Amino acid sequence: MGLTFVPDPVAVRTPATSANLGPGFDSLGLALTLYDDLTARVTGDGFRVTVVGQGAGELPEDAEHLVIRAMLATFDELGERPPGLHVECVNRIPQARGLGSSSAAIVGGVQLARALVVGGTELIDDAAALRIAARMEGHPDNVAPCLLGGFTVAWTEGSGARAVRLLPAEGVRPTVFVPSERGYTASARAALPSEVPHRDAAFNAGRAALLTHALTSDPSMLFPATEDRLHQAYRSAGMPGTASLVAALRSVGVAAVVSGAGPTVLALSEVPGDFHPGAEWRGEVLGVDADGAVVKGGMVEHAERGPVAAGRTS
Structure with missing residues (x-):
């Protein structure tokens, strides 16, 4: 039995991130209050991307765009690709500056794909979403805070990337x-x-x-x-x-x-x-973003996160 795609567009806001934070090489990251806004819908044929803001006129506008690639990787995990996709990107995170623009695109693509499938959250939970995103990015230190928000400690083990989310103290204002x-x-x-x-x-x-x-x-x-x-x-x-x-x-x-x-x-x-x-x-x-990649519309809402997947600690 195939997937059921939602008929309406879905949107996700993905935060900029800063990784390493000095001594936490490839493990520590912080989500920041600077955002890209992405919207996607399933279409009848082909893959098309519209980019406004950072990267406009430079980034691919077809299946080579990183958001589309992340969406397709997620759909492959689900077992079926839609016939086509149209993605609109309003980019505010500077490209290639060390603020996680590629992680924002990857996490945004994973979240959009989950949201476009009825029951997508149950089929791919937050732990699996983190693993997909980290596999594409190559390391989890940016994708973890982008997905989860806050201050994250991320690592990789046999099953893939894992992370815990911690709440920064009041007054931390990057x-x-x-x-x-x-x-x-x-x-x-x-x-x-x-x-x-x-x-x-x-x-x-x-x-x-x-x-x-x-x-x-x-x-x-x-x-x-x-x-x-x-x-x-x-x-x-x-x-x-x-x-x-x-x-x-x-x-x-x-x-x-x-x-x-x-x-x-x-x-x-x-x-x-x-x-x-x-x-x-x-x-x-900037402030510290507390929510991570939030989807509006579609079927994705972050479940309560346990430490096995992507822990939330206060």
Whole structure:
């Protein structure tokens, strides 16, 4: 018996995310109050995408678009593809800046596919949605907060990606500094060594644990908790402006880190009002998104999440 597709369009809002957060390489992530809005409907034939905003005129407008690819991967998990799809994207998350634009597209596609199928939530729950998204992205640190909202700790085991969601403490209000230039995860990863000293790994393990405490209970500890020895220094030669801004912010006591693979810089503590990053940087104060990728219309509502799938801890 085949799937039943809903007749009406469905929409999803996907948040920007910042991953790593300093010491939490490939594991920690934060959802931010900057959003892409995606709408999709099943059509009779073919795959078409309309893009407004970030990436307009650059991104594919057919089945090669990342949202469509994520939708098709999800439909394949469900066992049947629709004859056609029309997707409309209103993009506000900057492309290739370290704010999770690809994760927002992937998670949005997974959520849209679930919503377009009657009973899609039961057939693919949040845990399975996370696994599909992480498999496409290659690692779970951005897709987890995008799907779940809040501050997430993500990891991969035999069955695939898993995550727990934690609620940040009151007063955590991130600031992002976004440059006009782009950066790419693949080139940033190529700068990383295949091995690191044991003392550096131990240093980061302690700081990542401290960061979890700082973000959820004691923001006064954010400055020491955001120190890193695993990835930022190795990437600095390829992003000298980013490295300089992180250093300048930290020199005045701001808990600043590279956002994801960069080049955006994320500040997790208050930035002094007289701090000027330079004309090439656009600063924006954001909140922490608490809800993740929310679908309006269709059949998807987040179920109560247990720790086996995607835990929600308060």
